[in-house]
Amino acid sequence: MLPRTSLTGPAIALGALLALAVISHAQTPKTTSDATELKPVVITADGEEPAIKVPYLPPVEGTKIYAGKRTAVIEMKALPQITNNNYRQAFSLTPGLLVSEETTPLVSIGYRGIGSPDRAQFLQTLQDGIPISADPIGYPEAYWTPQLESVQRMEFLRGGAGLMYGPQPAGALNYVTLMPRTDRAFGFQQNFMMGTDNMLSTYTAVDGTIGKLGYSANFGHRSGDGFRQSNSDYETNGGRVKLVYQQDEDTRWIIGFDAFQQENGEPGGLTAAAAVSNRDATTRPNDRFKLERYAASVELQHKFSSDTELSVKTWAAYYDRWSRRQALGALPSGFGATPIGTTAAIEHQEFYNWGIEPRIRHDYEMWGGKHTLTGGLHFFMSHSPRQDQTAPTPVDNSGVVLRDAQRDVIYGSLFVENKFTFGRFTITPGFRMEFVNQNLVLQNFGVAPMVETNNSKLDMQPLFGLGLAYDIGNQSSIYANVSQSYRPTTFGQSLIPVAGGTANDAAPGLLRCNEDIEGAPVGSC
Numbered sequence: 001m002l003p004r005t006s007l008t009g010p011a012i013a014l015g016a017l018l019a020l021a022v023i024s025h026a027q028t029p030k031t032t033s034d035a036t037e038l039k040p041v042v043i044t045a046d047g048e049e050p051a052i053k054v055p056y057l058p059p060v061e062g063t064k065i066y067a068g069k070r071t072a073v074i075e076m077k078a079l080p081q082i083t084n085n086n087y088r089q090a091f092s093l094t095p096g097l098l099v100s101e102e103t104t105p106l107v108s109i110g111y112r113g114i115g116s117p118d119r120a121q122f123l124q125t126l127q128d129g130i131p132i133s134a135d136p137i138g139y140p141e142a143y144w145t146p147q148l149e150s151v152q153r154m155e156f157l158r159g160g161a162g163l164m165y166g167p168q169p170a171g172a173l174n175y176v177t178l179m180p181r182t183d184r185a186f187g188f189q190q191n192f193m194m195g196t197d198n199m200l201s202t203y204t205a206v207d208g209t210i211g212k213l214g215y216s217a218n219f220g221h222r223s224g225d226g227f228r229q230s231n232s233d234y235e236t237n238g239g240r241v242k243l244v245y246q247q248d249e250d251t252r253w254i255i256g257f258d259a260f261q262q263e264n265g266e267p268g269g270l271t272a273a274a275a276v277s278n279r280d281a282t283t284r285p286n287d288r289f290k291l292e293r294y295a296a297s298v299e300l301q302h303k304f305s306s307d308t309e310l311s312v313k314t315w316a317a318y319y320d321r322w323s324r325r326q327a328l329g330a331l332p333s334g335f336g337a338t339p340i341g342t343t344a345a346i347e348h349q350e351f352y353n354w355g356i357e358p359r360i361r362h363d364y365e366m367w368g369g370k371h372t373l374t375g376g377l378h379f380f381m382s383h384s385p386r387q388d389q390t391a392p393t394p395v396d397n398s399g400v401v402l403r404d405a406q407r408d409v410i411y412g413s414l415f416v417e418n419k420f421t422f423g424r425f426t427i428t429p430g431f432r433m434e435f436v437n438q439n440l441v442l443q444n445f446g447v448a449p450m451v452e453t454n455n456s457k458l459d460m461q462p463l464f465g466l467g468l469a470y471d472i473g474n475q476s477s478i479y480a481n482v483s484q485s486y487r488p489t490t491f492g493q494s495l496i497p498v499a500g501g502t503a504n505d506a507a508p509g510l511l512r513c514n515e516d517i518e519g520a521p522v523g524s525c
């Protein structure tokens with residue numbers, strides 16, 4: 001027998017060779033399971049919500065029906081950055097909606113030549129569906145508009161606007177303000193711009209969501225000297241606070257508060273000849289304008305089911321409007337005339353407004369289709385004292401009282417619309433009944449003093465409308481709309497600004513809106 005140790009060396013060597021062969025064979029080729037796994041690389045970038053894909057409103061949104069109406073959506077994210085409230089840029093893609101530009105920060109908007117564009121007198125202006133005019137009935141001038149950086153989109157409704165929002169005949173422009181962001185607890189935005197003539201524009205905003213509560217707050221300032229030789233300076237300061245409380249999946253509360261202050265000079269108009277000679281000239285060096293506005297609103301949005309939704313809005317607002325205009329003197333009145341009078345007219349108006357509007361929408365099935373019914377009520381009250389004075393010099397801010405007026409409006413309406421759907425074809429009839437009660441208490445102290453007079457009038461105005469639409473696919477449709485709207489009696493028609501003058505027989509003006517073709521004649525809406 002051979003010794004055991006004589007085979008130990010060769011056996012070990014043979015085993016080592018076999019092991020190397022196995023290892024070498026296992027590593028060549030390398031399998032996927034043996035590949036080295038690298039750490040993942042994640043690339044992130046800040047993004048924004050995409051702009052609305054089509055420039056019009058959907059057939060039904062919330063508690064409102066837009067089917068068969070001509071609408072336009074001005075999505076602010078789809079436009080280049082707008083600064084200093086440049087409305088000409090904002091409306092560049094909206095045919096028929098025109099801006100009457102001036103050197104003051106006041107906004108004048110008109111549509112297709114219907115009525116005067118001054119302060120959007122013939123255009124119903126709203127913020128989040130709430131009227132923002134000084135008095136939408138008796139004094140429908142929108143001296144204030146939200147700063148465009150705080151607006152998500154503008155909704156312009158042409159035919160059928162009277163059925164949805166009430167008067168005016170040129171349609172309705174609704175500013176939809178930004179909602180608080182929901183992806184973080186805090187966000188910050190700062191815009192700053194400087195320009196010629198000491199122009200300065202700033203906008204600061206914060207927003208976020210903590211739990212069920214979303215918040216946003218913004219403040220904007222604009223000021224400058226203007227390009228005119230003198231008295232074209234302006235300054236505005238305004239801000240908004242918005243709270244959104246998501247009570248549960250079906251109930252949401254939205255609370256808003258606005259504050260605004262403005263002062264500017266009014267350098268006066270220029271005739272064509274004067275503009276050619278010197279477009280920077282000032283014809284009214286002493287005229288001034290001041291405005292303050294404070295408003296609060298509360299909105300409840302509630303879904304009873306996927307087919308039934310309720311919205312209730314209530315609001316209160318206060319306007320303070322003051323102006324000083326130098327008397328023309330012996331010169332005849334006319335645009336561009338330079339005043340030489342030694343006195344000035346002081347006009348001070350205040351507006352205390354309150355309103356409420358509940359709306360409901362219900363979807364139901366009948367005749368093989370799914371139809372939508374909407375209806376609601378709108379109630380509004382306004383108390384607006386006005387005082388006219390004559391100042392002893394063109395630069396005095398107070399003087400002798402000429403007239404004192406106490407103006408009151410009580411307005412109510414009920415409305416209903418139904419969208420009948422048959423495949424791609426929809427028929428939307430609508431009806432709105434309006435009640436307007438105006439009361440004017442006037443005391444004149446001028447050349448022909450008179451005892452106190454009290455004029456009161458009640459107007460009832462029914463409005464009808466019909467919209468047709470056919471969806472031809474590819475985000476296109478054919479529609480026709482025939483609806484009514486009207487111009488309510490304003491206080492300028494019932495308070496004649498001369499000593500002893502009043503009128504109480506002015507009637508509302510009715511206008512039918514024909515929107516089935518783009519080239520509708522002037523006077524239609």
